[in-house]
Amino acid sequence: MKPAPLEYLTAATAEEAVTALARFDGNARLIAGGQSLVPLLNMRLLRPTAVIDINGIPELDRIAAADGVVRVGALARYSTLEASTVIREQVPLLAKAVPFVGDRQIRNRGTLGGALCHADPAGEMPLCAVTLGARLHIVGRAGRRELDAEAFFEGPYTTALEPIEMLEAVEFPDGSGTEAVVVEHARRHGDFAVVSVAATGLPARDGSWRWVRIGLGAVADRARYARRASETLTGTRLQRTDVEAAAARCLEDAEPASDVRASAEYRRHLIPILVERALNELAGRPR
């Protein structure tokens, strides 16, 4: 199918984008890469009065590291993240996750900000944002505000973003020296994850691990940071017994649903298995 009739506008600044959203009283959508929005338009699951193109906003795709954080503009495309040395060295989890997204063509167009605002519970970008405790920078009519990733995602395809707000940038903590692993189970190559697991941590010289964080995708109505399981691992050497205990605890943060891809029961079966795989790989043990 084709999109229903709509108006098309371009915004040259974030403020202009917000003003345009206000003009349509919440019935307009911002378009960045369009890799999730345009299918919804084509299928007429969405019929906005207008789309406001933010691709022309300068600097909105900028990646900059300073003062212990890496700030990534909402318009940064997956292909830009893939090629970025800053991302590879300072947000290695994101670098590991990007290849799981879509395919070459999708990664050439799709953006970090778009994926976060789309808020697919199986999406890799929400998973990374929640796992790493990212801060989301939002512009609205009254000015700017910040939200923790965990507060930003409210449910499937639902975020705390108001209809007249725009996500401007994402700040990740500087993860220099951290190791990171993403493990996914999908029914077909390149398909959406049935369950995905992100794991990251900072290895210390004495063999113990700091700042261990585990994230779970497609196991609830939104990506989950497995806080309790992660906290039990900090300070350990990620030995097999530590890993097994943490993997079992991850089920506490899972409320999987049954859908076309898998049953809730199968997802519960997969979660500890994939968490163990991810943590063993993080610890440098072969699968």
Add this chain to the structure above:
Amino acid sequence: MSAQVTLALRVNGRAYERVVESRRLLVDFLRHELQLHGTHVGCEQGVCGACTVLLDGEPVKSCLMLAPQAQGRSITTVEALAGRDELHPVQQAFRDAHALQCGYCTPGFLLGAVALANRAVVLEGAALREELAGNLCRCTGYQNIVEAVERYLRQSAAGRRDG
């Protein structure tokens, strides 16, 4: 602000200016307004890759772009590949490897391959399959497609060394 937009862009090196409906998909613009029918419409949801074109040299799915988003950009479609009397090397490689059956997916694969060669990428096997994963062949002739692209990328690299 309008349901119509005046769109100026380059397609296969030629400048065009057309008034288009804002909701017009890039693939439909190419096919219906410019009569470039080599770019195919498959799934219209970004899965099959039959509509792949190059946007400033990089492959994108033209069913997932509104035509007005191509304002000022440069598009390459499969029509740009062959010369008057001879096939483009990537087309010749597909012919030699018998890498097409019904041909519906072929333009998308060709442009993906050309983008790799333009970036001087040489890939084979699983890594190449990963790179081409955004294109589906419903005849399932992947083995020959991968062989054709491997051959073409090797030839391109050799050409760069010699040239």
